[in-house]
Amino acid sequence: MGLTITEKIIRDHTGLSDIHPGMLVNAKIDIALGNDITAPIAIREFIDAGGEKVFDAERVIFVLDHFTPNKDIASAEQCKYIREFALKQKLTHFFEGGNCGVEHALLPEKGLVLPGDLVIGADSHTCTYGALGAFATGVGSTDLAAVMLTGELWFKVPATMKFILYGSLQKWVGGKDIILHIIGQIGVDGALYKAMEFAGEAVASLSMADRFTIANMAIEAGGKNGIFAPDEKTERYVKDKAKRNYQFYHSDDDAFYASVTEIDVSQLEPQVALPHLPSNVKGVSELSSICIDQAYIGSCTNGRIEDLRQAADVLKGRKAHPYVRLIIVPATPEVFRQALREGLIEIFLEAGGIVSPPTCGACLGGHMGILARGEKAIATTNRNFVGRMGHPESEVYLSNPAVAAASAVAGRIVHPDSL
Numbered sequence: 001m002g003l004t005i006t007e008k009i010i011r012d013h014t015g016l017s018d019i020h021p022g023m024l025v026n027a028k029i030d031i032a033l034g035n036d037i038t039a040p041i042a043i044r045e046f047i048d049a050g051g052e053k054v055f056d057a058e059r060v061i062f063v064l065d066h067f068t069p070n071k072d073i074a075s076a077e078q079c080k081y082i083r084e085f086a087l088k089q090k091l092t093h094f095f096e097g098g099n100c101g102v103e104h105a106l107l108p109e110k111g112l113v114l115p116g117d118l119v120i121g122a123d124s125h126t127c128t129y130g131a132l133g134a135f136a137t138g139v140g141s142t143d144l145a146a147v148m149l150t151g152e153l154w155f156k157v158p159a160t161m162k163f164i165l166y167g168s169l170q171k172w173v174g175g176k177d178i179i180l181h182i183i184g185q186i187g188v189d190g191a192l193y194k195a196m197e198f199a200g201e202a203v204a205s206l207s208m209a210d211r212f213t214i215a216n217m218a219i220e221a222g223g224k225n226g227i228f229a230p231d232e233k234t235e236r237y238v239k240d241k242a243k244r245n246y247q248f249y250h251s252d253d254d255a256f257y258a259s260v261t262e263i264d265v266s267q268l269e270p271q272v273a274l275p276h277l278p279s280n281v282k283g284v285s286e287l288s289s290i291c292i293d294q295a296y297i298g299s300c301t302n303g304r305i306e307d308l309r310q311a312a313d314v315l316k317g318r319k320a321h322p323y324v325r326l327i328i329v330p331a332t333p334e335v336f337r338q339a340l341r342e343g344l345i346e347i348f349l350e351a352g353g354i355v356s357p358p359t360c361g362a363c364l365g366g367h368m369g370i371l372a373r374g375e376k377a378i379a380t381t382n383r384n385f386v387g388r389m390g391h392p393e394s395e396v397y398l399s400n401p402a403v404a405a406a407s408a409v410a411g412r413i414v415h416p417d418s419l
Contacts (some may be wrong), residue, residue: 002252004160006195006227009135009249013118015241021159021256029059030117032147035103035360036064036075038122039082045145055151057091061112063103064096066360071367101332101358104128104216104300109332113242115248117229120147125382127218131211132238133230133248135195138219158224160195160251164201167266172416174310175210176302176380176400179217180271182263184281192222194258196253202265203228208237209306216301217382219280245301270415272378273398276386284403287413294377295320295388295408297401298329298356299363302380305330305338309402312344314405314416315351321411326353327369333358349409365389371396378407 003011003019011019013027016103034042039062046054048175054060054212062082069074079096093112095101104125107113113129119136120126122144129136139153147153163182183190196218198211206214218226228234230248238246239249270284286333297303308330328348330336336358339345348355362369363381371377371390376397379389384396397413406416 001253001256004195004197004226004251004255004257005133005249006135006160006197007157009118010155010157016210019157020293021157023157024154025157026152026154026281027118028152029147031059031061031113031119033061033063033103033107033119033123034124035062035066035146036068036078036082037143039137040078041141042122042144042148043082043085045109046148047141049145049149050268051149053073054089054148055169057089058093060091060148061093061107062086062091062095063106064100065103065358066364067366068096068100068359069357071361072333082202098333101335102303102360103332105304105335108132108212109334109398109402111238111243112245113262114238114242114244115234120144120153122404124219125216127223127225128212128216128300130215130225130227131208135225135227137225150183155191156193158195160197161191162197162257162260164200164260164262165198165263165265166200166262166310167202168203168267169202170269172270172400172402174194174400175206175213177268177271178265179214179279180273181268183217183221183279186221187347188220188279189219189222189278189301193224195224196221196226198226198228199211204231207306208233212304213301217278220382232368237307239338268310270400270403272403272413273384275384275395275397278398283412284415285397289412290397290409291376291412292324292372292378293375294325294369295378295404296362296369296377296381297342297404298327298331299360299381301382302333302401303329303331303335304389306373307333307380308339309345311401311405312347314402314419315409316347318409318419319350320352320408324408324411326351326408327356329356329359329362331358359361362389378404378413380404
């Protein structure tokens with residue numbers, strides 16, 4: 001029996017000759033990531049365990065992106081604690097301030113996570129890096145501490161669910177709509193502790209941004225990881241960014257899959273997840289009666305330059321509805337610069353938008369876009385649980401950037417072609 005791409009990557013990080021789903025293994029870690037919420041706990045556990053030096057100062061990475069720029073004294077103290085530790089450990093990759101971006105957009109952009117890597121992060125959306133053909137998964141802060149100490153972590157090898165995508169996407173439909181459709185079909189626990197492998201002819205047409213979006217939201221179906229086999233687009237993306245060697249893995253033809261699902265993406269219209277689950281999905285054409293108070297375009301899911309271009313295509317020459325707050329957050333400083341060079345920032349400002357520095361803030365209800373009681377937001381983020389972006393009696397609707405931009409103009413959830 002052959003192996004899936006996920007199984008091969010895990011196997012080659014264990015030194016074992018063979019593995020199978022359900023097997024417990026100890027694996028070497030290529031990259032260990034923490035942020036300003038999760039890293040302080042890991043640092044304290046590292047110190048309490050007697051740690052003096054991290055296993056590799058080039059492979060432990062801290063990104064201060066959630067409550068930064070610091071929103072209050074508590075967040076400032078958190079960042080100060082991490083900064084002092086990073087300086088003491090002489091970490092090669094420590095990001096805050098003007099060089100900081102949303103972690104899951106920043107690390108691929110910097111060439112720090114690569115095809116064939118085994119990556120753990122104390123953040124559930126670490127699964128984003130599967131778009132590159134890496135095994136990447138979120139862990140707890142104490143697991144991060146263990147990796148900081150040893151460079152290794154144990155895993156249960158996940159079984160793999162395969163999703164075969166075929167057909168041609170309609171205009172205004174992309175990776176966000178594909179993954180929302182899948183989550184709507186299988187539910188928020190439909191892939192619990194399983195690898196979600198995406199394949200098929202339609203994958204070739206997906207941009208890397210679309211692939212990042214799909215892999216990013218694997219966790220919203222309960223997945224251990226999401227993953228794509230690397231191809232020519234992957235090679236073009238990583239070859240000039242990579243800071244070290246990388247390896248392309250592919251699943252064997254006779255690999256075992258827990259399930260195989262085929263999806264005709266040509267049948268999809270833009271999808272929207274209604275409160276309060278990412279699985280509560282409907283087509284945008286069913287939702288035109290829902291008025292909104294805020295439209296948020298950004299996050300580790302949809303804050304890349306391709307996402308901003310899509311939003312700008314809709315917003316150019318238009319104004320946001322006078323009762324809608326339009327917030328745009330480029331995911332990294334480089335995305336911000338590119339948006340400036342292309343004139344996208346001017347389009348957003350002319351539309352009445354607020355452009356924020358890179359931050360995760362509003363996505364998790366931290367700052368820079370909090371919702372009041374009874375308010376409704378359409379957002380390009382990944383979660384819409386009760387209270388996710390603010391008051392427990394607010395509502396979050398998840399969509400792609402074009403739908404969020406069009407809805408900002410209309411003041412209600414609409415298809416971009418309806419403007």
